[in-house]
Amino acid sequence: MFKTRMTELFGIKHPIMLAGMNWITEPKLVAAVCNAGGLGIFATAASTPEETRKNIKQIRELTDKPFGVNQILIGPGAKENIDVAIEEKVPVINYSLGKPWFIEQVHGYGGKVLGTTAIARHAVRAAELGCDAIVITGQEAAAHGANATSVVLIPIVSSQVNVPVIAAGGFYNGRGLAAALALGADGISMGSRFMLTKESRVHDNFKRLCLQATEQDTLYSDRFDGMPGRALKTKVTEAMMKGGFPLIEAFKGASEVKQLLGLSFGQFIGLSFQMMRADEGSPLWVQARQAAGARRHMKAIYEGDEKEGILFAGECCGGISDLPSVKEIIDRVVAEAEEALETTRKKLV
Ligand SMILES: Cc1cc2nc3c(=O)[nH]c(=O)nc-3n(C[C@H](O)[C@H](O)[C@H](O)COP(=O)(O)O)c2cc1C
Known part of the structure; x- marks a missing residue:
């Protein structure tokens, strides 16, 4: 404990x-x-x-x-x-x-x-x-x-x-x-x-890809949603690293987000400018990229779409090889931490 x-x-x-x-x-x-x-x-x-x-x-x-x-x-x-x-x-x-x-x-x-x-x-x-x-x-x-x-x-x-x-x-x-x-x-x-x-x-498809990943299999870039972030390395994310600005995709994503939030076009643009002025805010083109990124995330998480979907994932996926329950994870992490501290103490001569 x-x-x-x-x-x-x-x-x-x-x-x-x-x-x-x-x-x-x-x-x-x-x-x-x-x-x-x-x-x-x-x-x-x-x-x-x-x-x-x-x-x-x-x-x-x-x-x-x-x-x-x-x-x-x-x-x-x-x-x-x-x-x-x-x-x-x-x-x-x-x-x-x-x-x-x-x-x-x-x-x-x-x-x-x-x-x-x-x-x-x-x-x-x-x-x-x-x-x-x-x-x-x-x-x-x-x-x-x-x-x-x-x-x-x-x-x-x-x-x-x-x-x-x-x-x-x-x-x-x-x-x-x-x-x-x-x-x-x-x-x-x-x-x-x-x-x-x-x-x-x-989705199971992306859980499987994460379990197969090594610690080298993530990519850190602003290509995924306009802000620097880490995603699982797949054919899609590798292609995104090479591609240019995804204009059509960004537009599609922006209109979906607008619809999702029930905003009029004017409200959407107004909000975009408000966000741009905010502390740590992002310019419009970053927001368009975020919208496009959101579409691809939902495709990965809900549909398991390996052709278009992308998933944010950490380097530590390389150390993860099973799919236990949440309780098993928490109990395991606590027990292992106690053991790790004990082993560390014993290392000291
Ligand atoms: C799919 C996905 C979505 C995330 N969305 C958010 C978010 O909405 N807000 C946030 O603060 N962090 C978000 N994060 C980042 C996590 O809160 C957290 O910082 C990160 O997963 C910690 O690193 P780890 O994956 O190595 O444990 C997201 C992470 C993932 C994998």
Whole structure:
């Protein structure tokens, strides 16, 4: 058993968090992590506010443990989704990209705010703004990151902030948890590992591709959705690395997202400009690429389409070779971490 500042802050049993992952962290997976003693996080960026509320209620039907929602603050619908999460008094609000305007409101009902970043300077700023804990993401992680790896970032951030630090990027086993604690973190957040479980909704075709992957089989590029991110190396992602700007695809993706969020064309353009001006916001062409990337992700996750689909995935897929249940993973990581710390002590002569 590991009691850390992370377990104390959130009232959970183990210092392990399910990373928010669009399209993947639906209520069943979130609740499975919570019921196994971790902190389940539901990513809302791909949901309308109505869907977000429905999913929060569904999580509450499946677990009575603390859970969180994750929202990228620069995206369309961000404010509306955050408002719903606050109305529903979700115990943990986890954000990435952008400046949180809601910290006081969340603290008002006893909730916690968890900032996610990949840059030490931003982690310090998030702590200064009043975040209760910080997730710091190393470059080996699935999806978006910056240039430093976990082994470099964790000690830097842990020595610069006073709030609990949760390490993300490359963590999938007990050795990783033990290493993260030794580097100064208070716990870990796992994305790829929880994506490869029985409960995960990722299509079997892509689960199989991830299990076959070595640690060399991911690609880090802005080609997938316009922002630097890590995806599984496949024929499709390799071709995207070589191709030019996917204009037609970006247009198709943008119109789908517009429809999905129920926006008029004017509202969509207005929001795009708003996002461009926001802290860490992205220009229009990046947003068009994100829309195109979202289409391809859904094709991979829901349909298992290996001809067009792409999947964000971390380097640690190279160390993952099975599809256990969420509970098996959490119990295994904790037991292995205890053993790893013991073995490390014995190594010292
Ligand atoms: C398919 C997929 C979707 C993701 N979507 C989000 C997201 O919506 N918001 C976010 O902050 N991070 C997102 N991430 C990144 C994870 O939250 C996390 O940082 C990453 O998976 C950690 O690295 P690991 O995969 O090595 O454990 C996503 C990751 C994956 C695999």
